[in-house]
Amino acid sequence: MPSTARGAQRKSKPGSLKDYDDEYLVCREYLHAWDPLGSYRAKAEDGTGLLIEVVRCTRCTTVRERAIDDVFFEIVGNTYYYADGYPVQGGVGPRSGVRKEYHRRHPPIARDSVMPRNLR
Numbered sequence: 873m874p875s876t877a878r879g880a881q882r883k884s885k886p887g888s889l890k891d892y893d894d895e896y897l898v899c900r901e902y903l904h905a906w907d908p909l910g911s912y913r914a915k916a917e918d919g920t921g922l923l924i925e926v927v928r929c930t931r932c933t934t935v936r937e938r939a940i941d942d943v944f945f946e947i948v949g950n951t952y953y954y955a956d957g958y959p960v961q962g963g964v965g966p967r968s969g970v971r972k973e974y975h976r977r978h979p980p981i982a983r984d985s986v987m988p989r990n991l992r
């Protein structure tokens with residue numbers, strides 16, 4: 873039953889989120905800020921050619937290798953190398969919980985203080 877599932881999700885407490893590193897919390901809420909480092913060629917187990925893109929998050933230093941087939945340029949897999957402390961035992965819980973913690977730490981301020989000058 874969907875309501876039971878939602879209820880169960882709310883109960884899954886992200887234990888250590890309050891002590892979570894602020895930069896990691898930003899990456900959880902706004903996703904990583906990827907900086908391309910380059911790419912290299914590799915072979916899949918079936919011998920097909922792969923292009924491996926390597927990117928690093930400018931905030932939390934997580935590195936992602938993205939495997940792309942070199943014929944159709946379809947993504948065939950991702951491997952992540954997380955910074956120490958980024959993964960949380962049992963997960964961080966629902967995205968809404970991450971968002972709530974982010975906004976608890978960064979309360980709203982005046983619009984003109986937030987918007988770029990040309991958009992005020």
Ligand SMILES: [Zn+2]
Pocket residue numbers: 899903904905929930931932933934
């Ligand atoms: Zn990040």
